[in-house]
Amino acid sequence: MASKLNTKKIIKQGKKMAKKNPKGFAILVVVLIILIALGVGGYFAYRYFFPTIEFKLNGSKETSIALNSTYKEKGCTATCNGKDISENIVTTYYLNDEKKDSIKTDVETTYTVKYNLTYQKYEGELTRKVKITTVDAIDINFLELGNKYTGDSTFIKAGETDILIDAGSRNDSAKTISSFIDTYCDDGVLEYVIATHAHQDHIAGFVGTSTATGILKKYKIDTLIDFALTNTDSKVYKDYVSLRDEQIGKGNIVNHYTAADCIAGTNGAQKVYHVAAGITMEILDQKFYHEKTNDENDYSVCALFSQGENHYLFTGDLEEKGEASLVALNNLPEVTLFKGGHHGSYTANTDALLNVIKPKTVCICCCAGTNEYTENAENMFPAQRAIDRIAKHTDKVYVTTLMIDYSAGKYESMNGNINFHSNAGLDYLVTGSNNSIILKETEWFKKNRTWPTA
């Protein structure tokens, strides 16, 4: 049975004791003080030598830690005796007891993660199992092509993977395009190349000239995907086919498939390629891979890139019928980025497509205001009617080049080479090599186009 402590009684007895034996009482008090001091000191000494380390992984991110950042940047904190020591954490990763410098996976995988801690003299570690999904960064570059002709060439760096969609606008563009590629590609290998359709403003740079080595010759290509059908027998098309087949024969193009092969999964072709951690390239179906049309543009190979939750759509020069088919045959997502259809033509960029994909950003490859194809100012790229439809979704519209005088061969950069960068698909930034002014704010636009009122 516990008896209640009676403070008054203790004090009374203490006073009695002090009167009876003052010396003994003083010793007792001193001993008590020493014991208390030892206890407090011992506690702090214990905490110094055996500090209380607390790791806090950031809430919901516990199952999805973004790599390639410091522990603190991951939104995690560590404290030692209540003091923030997150900066002192070094993370090491183990998969099945095998140490990894970093983890790359596009499948949610459980890893043992050791947090090695060095703080003052203390070294320790904490191990916990976390599920990790990594997503690589992507750079999508819409290129200027070094001459007065409108054309397409888009160079994409997804993680470490080099991807080129088209190489227009003329044979000599090969030089401009390859000098750009070489700022990113350091192994001489383009892992994926897409040739959307047989028009020279999309394939001439693949062929090149005697002084501007064609892209098909200059780089080793792992996988080339090109159009399934064409009506043309132009010189540039024939040159493309003969150089392509020559490079296939030499083993410099390892895999060659048409878009139709990708859809059918024949000859080893795939519909979806994992091009980097968390990034896929999907060849989208549309009916003009399989049936003839009199509009060459509608044969265009269409590709959708997905990076985490973000989607980026490329449709070559697909026109109205092709866009309708694309919508009908695919479950298209809303997209962060759309390469403006057919250089910003009014014959593409239809509501049927735009109302489904609701683009947040549109990048148009053309020489704005060029009379290369028409003398009707309203229809020159980017056409007023295309702008009217795009404007329902976004004003973040960018254009590579500005025509000054077509017959004199004078042109200037508008935005210039346009870079779309997204780190891990979380946020993104659009930067032009000349400037990053959106189309509706440009001098050309104010003189030549109107922005529709809402």
Ligand SMILES: [Ca+2]
């Ligand atoms: Ca490469």
Ligand SMILES: [Zn+2]
């Ligand atoms: Zn074109």
